[in-house]
Amino acid sequence: xxxxxxxxxxxxxxxxxxxxxxxxxxxxxxxxxxxxxxxxxxxxxxxxxxxxxxxxxxxxxxxxxxxxxxxxxxxxxxxxxxxxxxxxxxxxxxxxxxxxxxxxxxxxxxxxxxxxxxxxxxxxxxxxxxxxxxxxxxxxxxxxxxxxxxxxxxxxxxxxxxxxxxxxxxxxxxxxxxxxxxxxxxxxxxxxxxxxxxxxxxxxxxxxxxxxxxxxxxxxxxxxxxxxxxxxxxxxxxxxxxxxxxxxxxxxxxxxxxxxxxxxxxxxxxxxxxxxxxxxxxxxxxxxxxxxxxxxxxxxxxxxxxxxxxxxxxxxxxxxxxxxxxxxxxxxxxxxxxxxxxxxxxxxxxxxxxxxxxxxxxxxxxxxxxxxxxxxxxxxxxxxxxxxxxxxxxxxxxxxxxxxxxxxxxxxxxxxxxxxxxxxxxxxxxxxxxxxxxxxxxxxxxxxxxxxxxxxxxxxxxxxxxxxxxxxxxxxxxxxxxxxxxxxxxxxxxxxxxxxxxxxxxxxxxxxxxxxxxxxxxxxxxxxxxxxxxxxxxxxxxxxxxxxxxxxx
RNA sequence: UGGGGUGUAGCCAAGCGGUAAGGCAGCGGGUUUUGAUCCCGUCAUGCGAAGGUUCGAAUCCUUCCACCCCAGCCA
Numbered sequence: 323x324x325x326x327x328x329x330x331x332x333x334x335x336x337x338x339x340x341x342x343x344x345x346x347x348x349x350x351x352x353x354x355x356x357x358x359x360x361x362x363x364x365x366x367x368x369x370x371x372x373x374x375x376x377x378x379x380x381x382x383x384x385x386x387x388x389x390x391x392x393x394x395x396x397x398x399x400x401x402x403x404x405x406x407x408x409x410x411x412x413x414x415x416x417x418x419x420x421x422x423x424x425x426x427x428x429x430x431x432x433x434x435x436x437x438x439x440x441x442x443x444x445x446x447x448x449x450x451x452x453x454x455x456x457x458x459x460x461x462x463x464x465x466x467x468x469x470x471x472x473x474x475x476x477x478x479x480x481x482x483x484x485x486x487x488x489x490x491x492x493x494x495x496x497x498x499x500x501x502x503x504x505x506x507x508x509x510x511x512x513x514x515x516x517x518x519x520x521x522x523x524x525x526x527x528x529x530x531x532x533x534x535x536x537x538x539x540x541x542x543x544x545x546x547x548x549x550x551x552x553x554x555x556x557x558x559x560x561x562x563x564x565x566x567x568x569x570x571x572x573x574x575x576x577x578x579x580x581x582x583x584x585x586x587x588x589x590x591x592x593x594x595x596x597x598x599x600x601x602x603x604x605x606x607x608x609x610x611x612x613x614x615x616x617x618x619x620x621x622x623x624x625x626x627x628x629x630x631x632x633x634x635x636x637x638x639x640x641x642x643x644x645x646x647x648x649x650x651x652x653x654x655x656x657x658x659x660x661x662x663x664x665x666x667x668x669x670x671x672x673x674x675x676x677x678x679x680x681x682x683x684x685x686x687x688x689x690x691x692x693x694x695x696x697x698x699x700x701x702x703x704x705x706x707x708x709x710x711x712x713x714x715x716x717x718x719x720x721x722x723x724x725x726x727x728x729x730x731x732x733x734x735x736x737x738x739x740x741x742x743x744x745x746x747x748x749x750x751x752x753x754x755x756x757x758x759x760x761x762x763x764x765x766x767x768x769x770x771x772x773x774x775x776x777x778x779x780x781x782x783x784x785x786x787x788x789x790x791x792x793x794x795x796x797x798x799x800x801x802x803x804x805x806x807x808x809x810x811x812x813x814x815x816x817x818x819x820x821x822x823x824x825x826x827x828x829x830x831x832x833x834x835x836x837x838x839x840x841x842x843x844x845x846x847x848x849x850x851x852x853x854x855x856x857x858x859x860x861x862x863x864x865x866x867x868x869x870x871x872x873x874x875x
Numbered sequence: 876u877g878g879g880g881u882g883u884a885g886c887c888a889a890g891c892g893g894u895a896a897g898g899c900a901g902c903g904g905g906u907u908u909u910g911a912u913c914c915c916g917u918c919a920u921g922c923g924a925a926g927g928u929u930c931g932a933a934u935c936c937u938u939c940c941a942c943c944c945c946a947g948c949c950a
Contacts, residue, residue, distance in 0.1 A: 327896095327897095328889095328897090329888090329889050329890080329896080329897090331888095354950095355950095356949085356950055358949090358950080388950070390949095390950080391949060391950075393949090394949075394950090448947085448948060451948075452946075452947090455946060456877095456946075457877085457946055458876095458877055458878075458945070458946060459876050459877045459878095460876090460877080460946095461877085462946090489948085490948065492948095493948055502877095502878080503877045503878040503879090504877090504878050504879070504945080505877090505878075505945055505946050506878090506945075507878095508946085511947090511948055513948090514948035515948080516948085530948095532947095532948075532949085532950090533949070533950050534950095537950085551950095553879095553880065553881090553943080553944070554880095554943090554944050554945075554950095555944095555950090556879055556880060556944080556945095557878065557879045557880085557944075557945055558945090559879090560878095560879095579880085581880095581881085581943095586886085592950095634887075634888090634898060634899075635887055635888085635898095635899095636887065636888050636889090636898095638881090638887090638888075639880070639881065640880090640881050640882070640887095640888095640943095641880085641881070641942090641943055641944090642881095642886075642887065642888090643886075643887090644886070644887055644899090645885085645886045645887075645899065645900070647886080647899060647900060648886080648887070648898080648899050648900085650899095651898085651899060651900090652899095654911090654912095655912095658911075658912055659912090663909080665909095692907090692908090692909080692911090692912075693912075693913085722910095724910065725910095733908050734908090735908060735909070736908070737908090739908095766908085775908085777908090777909095777910075778907095778908045778909060778910090779909090780909075842909085842911085844909045844911080845909045845910080845911075846909090847911095866909075866910090866911050866912090867910095867911065867912090868910070868911085869910055869911090870910040871910090872910095873910080874910095
């Protein structure tokens with residue numbers, strides 16, 4: 323399907339209609355993360371949505387940190403988030419923005435509500451406040467502090483701001499309706515006392531606005547036209563609108579909600595991801611097994627693959643669970659088209675070519691990519707002793723096995739056909755070497771005797787290869803829904819999510835590749851050079867699709 | 876017993892009264908010096924259920940059912 327045929331999602335339909343109706347000259351969206359953790363794949367969906375909408379409709383998208391809770395936030399997260407959004411390939415309009423830079427304005431709007439008799443200082447303790455709030459099916463009751471005079475409220479609010487009260491002793495609440503069916507409308511809290519150092523404003527404040535009181539007003543200040551958030555905020559919308567209607571804001575943004583991304587075999591909850599990091603189940607926020615943008619980056623996923631994935635899954639209001647196979651498809655698709663090929667033997671088994679002279683070597687050339695001639699050719703050295711993968715040899719096998727078997731032939735990728743003669747074993751019966759023969763004149767052609775090779779295997783010359791470590795990553799969880807119901811996600815961590823292989827043997831060209839550089843190790847999968855190791859280490863991004871694996875078992 | 880939201884194939888998802896797009900996964904076949912890629916074919920008489928309106932319903936109406944979110948001084 324060509325791009326112009328692609329159906330519009332519900333948000334695109336709304337925006338298109340708004341623009342056609344002349345409601346806006348230009349749309350402005352925003353991506354508003356709280357800097358309390360690293361961004362994960364679910365955020366990637368939101369980023370692609372918000373920035374994508376701005377791109378599609380020639381509008382703008384802001385990057386704004388929703389930093390209203392200093393207790394959970396950290397500057398480290400701000401830097402990481404900025405890097406991740408940039409890496410995905412998006413550019414925000416103007417400078418990075420902070421909710422905290424609007425604190426003065428927010429405070430004066432709080433005063434405005436107090437003056438209008440629409441907000442009051444409440445002394446209820448957190449426990450009492452909960453009791454007064456009622457339940458899902460029973461109305462709450464009014465706080466005994468609800469009818470304080472405007473003057474008293476003004477005075478108390480000023481004293482809260484001045485730091486005269488303890489944390490938890492007072493809050494500022496909107497005066498709406500304690501019997502409302504929507505809990506968010508039962509006199510929601512606007513300000514709470516937090517005597518905390520803030521990463522942006524330092525010690526300037528000891529009261530901080532809540533999400534509800536801050537978010538819509540931030541949107542209004544920035545002239546956001548379409549404020550897009552996830553489904554769980556849908557019942558905050560009436561409150562969002564209440565503030566917009568009761569405050570002298572410079573614009574009237576509208577909130578829309580979409581279904582957040584859920585991925586099977588994956589956990590996407592900042593709290594749980596933080597726990598994996600803090601309790602050392604993984605190596606950090608950018609551990610290649612983490613579903614964080616930083617993790618995918620280090621794993622070898624490309625920005626294009628993540629954007630393609632977000633494009634594939636669509637945007638709707640239904641909450642489903644996307645099959646992680648879709649993500650894997652997106653990265654395979656990108657890397658298949660773009661990653662140069664190389665050969666790497668993961669589990670080396672020596673093969674001696676008995677009819678190939680000991681002193682002889684040949685330099686062979688191989689294409690950088692089978693379907694692309696714009697990628698440079700590579701040079702391979704062929705010699706008497708080579709390594710093949712232990713999995714590619716069996717003393718005997720049935721007809722389905724298309725690799726090296728004694729008495730049978732196999733094609734060495736980009737080189738000769740060989741035929742195996744015998745397996746050499748150690749005292750315990752382990753195969754330690756295979757002795758084989760090169761079939762003459764089979765470089766780029768079939769043997770003259772007409773006996774073709776059944777399969778193709780990869781190899782490297784024993785004296786002309788690079789030795790390095792390879793990290794084989796697999797999914798972090800072995801349960802499709804590790805945190806469903808009352809399951810403990812930690813019980814479903816895949817013990818084989820990381821397998822470290824040392825002394826893997828790669829072709830010579832791999833000796834000096836850039837950090838992050840991606841390759842397809844032919845017949846194995848896609849790998850990229852790890853960004854945190856000074857030594858040569860390759861991370862497996864994803865294996866090749868493997869129909870043999872199904873036949874084999 | 877409250878409020879909000881969602882139900883189209885194993886999964887994601889088009890569809891907006893004119894007779895069920897597309898992708899992922901799967902299955903079958905072809906090409907192949909990667910058991911990859913690529914190509915071809917196949918995969919919902921059916922749209923949560925039951926009624927109704929209509930020449931015609933996944934689309935409109937009624938009732939019912941299932942699932943998700945909300946009782947933080949988190950976002």
